[in-house]
Amino acid sequence: MVSPAREKAVRLAYYGDDFTGSTDALEALTLAGLRTVLFLDLPTREMLDQEFADIEAFGIAGTARALTPEQMEAELPDIFRFMAESGAAVCHYKTCSTFDSSPGIGSIGKAVELARRTFCAQRYVPLVVGVPALKRYTVFGQHFAAVHGIAHRLDRHPVMSRHPVTPMDEADLLRHLAAQTTARSALVDILEQGDSADALEEAVERKLEEHPEIILFDVLDQERLARVGGLMWKEAARGPLFAAGSSGVEYALSAYWQASGPASGEKAFSAGSAGGSVPHQAPQCTSGAESAGAAESAPVGAVDGTSAGLAEPVAPEAAEPILVVSGSCSSMTQMQIDYALASGFAGIRIDPGEWIDGSGSGAASSRIASEALRLLRKGTSVIVYSAKGPGDASIARTKSGLHAAGRNSRDTGTMIGEALGRICRAVMMGKRLLRRIAVAGGDTSGYVMKQLDICALEMTGQIAPGVPLCRTYSHNSPFAGLELALKGGQMGGEDFFVKVRKWAGITGVESYEPVPNHAECMSSADREGLKGGTILKTVVAVYTGQGLAEPMKRIYEEQLPGCRVVTIVDDSLIYDVVQAGGVTPAVTRRLIQYYQNGAEMGADVIFNTCSSVGEVADLARSMINVPIVKIDDAMTLEAAAKYERIGVLATLPTTLEPTKRLIRRQAELLGREVAIIDGLADGAYDALVSGEPERHDAILLDTARWVAGQADVLVLAQGSMARMEKELGAIGIPVLSSPLRGVLAVKKLLEVPKP
Missing domain, CATH: 3.40.50.1860 (Rossmann fold)
Structure with missing residues (x-):
């Protein structure tokens, strides 16, 4: 039911079990055309109905993935009741797309049990974990996640199977869930779903004869995901629907809404608009948790604390310098840190041991913040990090130190996240030097954001699939109008932090579903020629890293003005070659596949841009019916x-x-x-x-x-x-x-x- 004060009905409300996961769902909904706001704390009903009366979806960013079942019991019931009372048609407990959880930490089963107390009338809880746009797939109940284009079963995933807090040693999602809840569950697998919405619905009705409380849906591709979205939307017509799972829930519903007609009367966001601020009056963002004087403070979104509302939209610009803080220990973040350091960032490594007993934590935070400020004042981007990869010796050393101090090793994430948050806050409270910050690590992002006086986020653009750039709402001027990129450990390519620094808006994206690895580069004249029916020749350039891709664009524009240049980048290739000391069979297979992809794109020429792998191009020349030119x-x-x-x-x-x-x-x-x-x-x-x-x-x-x-x-x-x-x-x-x-x-x- 729509509140009389609201301009539009709320289609979907969600609680994200970590911060980066919350922004992932924010991205999916915004790119689908729904104006969506992510609150960093539980808002009031008045805030929702009056100050954000025109939103069609909202999220609440949480930290449940790092909570024990007892802590979840204290936090989640009020949130689920608020979501139900908001009038949202679908209420979603948003998990990580790799489903990392355990009975003792971040229990998804416990969250579903708590939600069922509020949403007790619905027939079952839909569980959707697959997200093809993010290369996450569920097939016969087994979950897969891709790394560098290769899909791994979850229990054999090179990162998630070794997660330091919630290692995924079971790929069967329902078996994994059974360790967390006694709720009965069922699977509608890819064969049972058939090839139509009617077949899917019939399969669900058959499963309901067994009285399951949770139904998991296989997800392999966008077409099947859209059918699941249609099924959930139809189920929501019976009454408010609670669903659990990854941003696959948002992608499923968005796919169905787009297939059925416009998701909203007027698109609130267009990626082709270069991602400027949304043109609406800035809400005051007061809540019961804020002081009585908050209403007199600067409007959220105002940067200098003097504006009576948001100014005209300002398109994002490249930001230099930026601050990056990372508590992630994933191998992808490790590569991103190395790439950033090689691209001119200054690195400051923190020693988590300094925060274990608390005695020197304040001095350590101040020292690191001062060093970061010194570098930022010189115009140098800074990355503050706690570890480089899952094998970093500091991880075991920190856990050992916590144990010796009588603390639980599971406190590692909290301790590091809070420390990085204090450093961030200290840097931002000085003279405004920064417009943009990036935070790496799902749990880390949650604790960092709690240190900053931000009440809400809204997406202004997309840096990488699953990683939107957001603008902040706050009454505290150092944090108002700040641009934030919050990424999970596995998100983004090798050059992610460099992209955050350089990002100045994206153009030409016409679908909400991100398409990784491929990007077209042609001049405006070439585009006009294409519209006029001119057939452009196509060059497919294959890169083993981002470092050369950007400077090559100018050469293409100057020397190939009448050509369509398609770029394929796999950052993992050169990394694997360097680590192995030469080209491996796996690298050879991947490269030849990329050459074949280029041929299928209609390439007139395939351009191999890396000398280290040139001999693979020689081999492929006898296999690919398209000329291959080596850069050297x-x-x-x-x-x-x-x-x-x-x-x-x-x-x-x-x-x-x-x-x-x-x-x-x-x-x-x-x-x-x-x-x-x-x-x-x-x-x-x-x-x-x-x-x-x-x-x-x-x-x-x-x-x-x-x-x-x-x-x-x-x-x-x-x-x-x-x-x-x-x-x-x-x-x-x-x-x-x-x-x-x-x-x-x-x-x-x-x-x-x-x-």
């Missing part, structure tokens, strides 16, 4: 044709050796003899990943000077070195780099008429 073919051919003593500069042996082999093959084809001088800049790569780009450059220059004394030319084995071509050229001998030469080779091939 033209460069090495020129070196072999013109010079006798060739110096090869590289920062990794995995790039140096393939480049040397390619030069020798080019020389053999030309019937020439060449001498190759190794220029391995030992220590440069380590300096780069340690966040010392100046030291990297200095080592590379020293190596180049040594090689130049014995060579006629310097060949830059890595395309990313092209940025130093001018400095290296000052040494006094010719310097050859690959990016421009590689693109010119593609251009030449495209200009040759096909037979």
